[in-house]
Amino acid sequence: MVELTSVNPADLTRWSETIFSETDRKRLVEQENRELANGLIPALAEPKLARTTKKPFKLIEEPILDEDLKTDQVESSFVDVVPQESKGDLDEPAESAPTDTTDSDPQPEVVQAVRFPMRTDLNCKLILWQGNIARLRVNAIVNSTNERMTSVTGVSKTILDAAGPGLAMEYRNSGRCRTGEASVCKGYNLFAPNVIHTVGPRYNPKYRIAAENALHGCYRNCLELLLELKLESISFCVVNTPEKGYPPEDAVHIALRTVRRFLERFGSPIKTVIFCVSNARDLRLYDDMLRLYFPRSIKEQELAQAHLPEYTGNEAGETVVVARKIRIKGRDDESYVENRFNRTVYDHHNGPLFQNTNTDDPYSYFSEDLFTEMRETPDEIRRLAELAKTKEQINIERVEREYAILLAAAKRETFPEFAALNFLYSSGLDSKGRPIIIFVASKFPGDLPAPQLERLLMYIVRVIDGFVNNAYALVYVHTDIEPENKPSFDWIRTSWKRLSHKYRKNMRQMFLVHPTIWVKLVFWLATPMVKDTFWGKLVYVHELSQIYEYFDAEQLHLPEHCFMYDAQINGSQWSDPNESLSGYDKL
Structure with missing residues (x-):
């Protein structure tokens, strides 16, 4: 077995100082094509960027130099990513149709809020690196595995081979890890003393929202575990493994926005977050998307505003469907009752409470919601389920609860x-x-x-x-x-x-x-x-x-x-x- 040499994060270039020139980008594309030809990375079904982006990205021939950045504290020189359709805007403005403004009122300029402003303190914590994650000397590295923690392919095989048989034995004894959750094991022979295991979701377009939230949970739970263990540095692998079919571009969007929001809210104790990739395709994707969520200059921030996805999650970066939120409204409001049942409401002392307005159907004042209200409440369903349990089932559940307490004390x-x-x-x-x-x-x-x-x-x-x-x-x-x-x-x-x-x-x-x-x-x-x-x-x-x-x-x-x-x-x-x-x- 080849002995690995350690890589110290202090020797790597931080995201705030990373520079990808046009030559570097062309070399990266050539490397990606060679990896595709050799079968080192799977070919995509549709070679397109993320479904959630507005326009595809393209590298421009010359770097954009913003004169306003000369006095900025951030000293960076890099090639900006701009959309193909907007490339002509940089050369000379397109002719626009004449508009008649003689009788029209001046329209106020709409100022769009910056969703991901430039933050030098956050950019200094990030590192984008291509290499073997097992070589990194950080407090914890992230391993993407399956729920039974028996994966021996991809990054899991790399970590297991470097860690030795001790980690494999702890894998087998640690039980299961659910999709979207995270658990920690010792690093054994690794340079990192801890290995955080997480399980990425299997992608199905029919359940896209569930897959997005599960992948969001992978990154968020890993970072939460890092803070619980009072650790300062972590290296993420690419959690969305190819065999689970998650679109790579969509996955990078979710990963970066989740990490960004977490660092904004709880990232003070965290010193280093490394995105470790193993091939040229992932390196290109992360380099493109990092500019959107972690802009390093005012110019890059402005470009990110125009090309970020329309929806980037809530304050934690999680996808939320507003229509699925539980809404509770008081039922003592007379207007609510009137609109709900389509009937007139009278005072209790002056007449009947409800009066049917549909004379053709004497039973139309009954609503489907009335029958829904007859259903048992969750507490009632739980109580009935408890009554249906046998004495043996109740005893087993009691023993399992007491055993969990005993095991926690023993550990x-x-x-x-x-x-x-x-x-x-x-x-x-x-x-x-x-x-x-x-x-x-x-x-x-x-x-x-x-x-x-x-x-x-x-x-x-x-x-x-x-x-x-x-x-x-x-x-x-x-x-x-x-x-x-x-x-x-x-x-x-x-x-x-x-x-x-x-x-x-x-x-x-x-x-x-x-x-x-x-x-x-x-x-x-x-x-x-x-x-x-x-x-x-x-x-x-x-x-x-x-x-x-x-x-x-x-x-x-x-x-x-x-x-x-x-x-x-x-x-x-x-x-x-x-x-x-x-x-x-x-x-």
């Missing part, structure tokens, strides 16, 4: 006294890729006082929780157990009831190695707490040669005293575990 602790005992650990994977959990009873501190037993349960939950989200196998080693290793049956029963339902559901097999009468009695007493299907998962292992019919000897790591005990008890019946390794495939 805030370290438990060094229990970790040193090494009585609970993961031992590789079985032939189907399912984790194997080993519980060594002879090292279990079962005679602790009540407060310590609570911490002991928290430690067990902290260690196992990540492995039981999917199917797993449990190996309970009862070898050489002593009285001080045996917890009370009451503690076992209470702890079992406090565990999440996923512990029972996802356990595919449980092996009891060297069982005694005591442990068999405990399981017999536990019969009321378990379902009948549990007994089909339970396997008693009296000789180690039996368990190696189910597991690979290289994956199953049992303690040394277990082998010594087995050789002493079974004697000549004990066999080499490498002689039989294929039996577990039948599970």
Whole structure:
């Protein structure tokens, strides 16, 4: 594997100082064409700019030099982006039709508000860079993955290869990440200590608004997580991956306006935001669109005003459909009632409250809204749903809520006294890729006082929780157990009831190695707490040669005293575990 060299953001050019000359732009277009020819980037179905832009952009031959900028504090020299149709306006004004203004009143000039004014403080925080995101030495890098966090293509593969197996293991144990949300993991071998994972939406024109808001949520949630962790620098990859079909130009609009609005409102603690792209097409798109949302001069600000999309979201950059907003209007207004039901309203004391104005239909004073009002309220629907639940469903929901609280408390602790005992650990994977959990009873501190037993349960939950989200196998080693290793049956029963339902559901097999009468009695007493299907998962292992019919000897790591005990008890019946390794495939 090629060793990567780190890139420090301090060595990169900030957006306020970035200059793309005409030569640079032509070289960028040539590079994009080569990448298209080599299949490094997918070809677009329709080679057009964003659907939301008013006019297509084109690079002019000569830079625009605004004389007013000579006294401006911002010193920048760059090529402006202007629309194709307006290029002629820069050479000489077009002839306009004569207008008669003799009898017409002078029209006041309409001053359009600047939606994205030039902000030097924001431009100094931005960096546009093409390269390997895994090389950046920032506080956090953003990875675009799928909801199950199993993506191994594109930028995810780049990050996983550089981070090492630790990040892949944490991926598998961290569960799911919903579309538009974000979660954080350690960086392991990366130069960035944190990796923020987010899931971009799959684009469907029928649900365009939902896709826009989901992509907006990706960028906003990543930045919110950055502030929650009290970090100062972040590097975004291109969240809209090609396989999800999101139009690249539209996605860049949403990304930039979301970041702009967030920096305006909450960006003081953030020092650096890097947009990291991997190909020439994305570099060109981001360079074009950054001029609209982060103008670096008065001239660029004026051009941006003319060519920004008509709608750029609310104050947070999110797409809002006004017609879908919930509107609540008081019903004690007589004019509202009259207009709503199309009938005359009289005073309560002088006549009927409603009088039908349609004499042809004696029932026309009834409105569809009256029948709508008969529907249950959300609170009533929720109450009826609660009544429809079985006692078992209510109990499961209660246990899940309490387990979530227990897990959150466990993640805030370290438990060094229990970790040193090494009585609970993961031992590789079985032939189907399912984790194997080993519980060594002879090292279990079962005679602790009540407060310590609570911490002991928290430690067990902290260690196992990540492995039981999917199917797993449990190996309970009862070898050489002593009285001080045996917890009370009451503690076992209470702890079992406090565990999440996923512990029972996802356990595919449980092996009891060297069982005694005591442990068999405990399981017999536990019969009321378990379902009948549990007994089909339970396997008693009296000789180690039996368990190696189910597991690979290289994956199953049992303690040394277990082998010594087995050789002493079974004697000549004990066999080499490498002689039989294929039996577990039948599970």
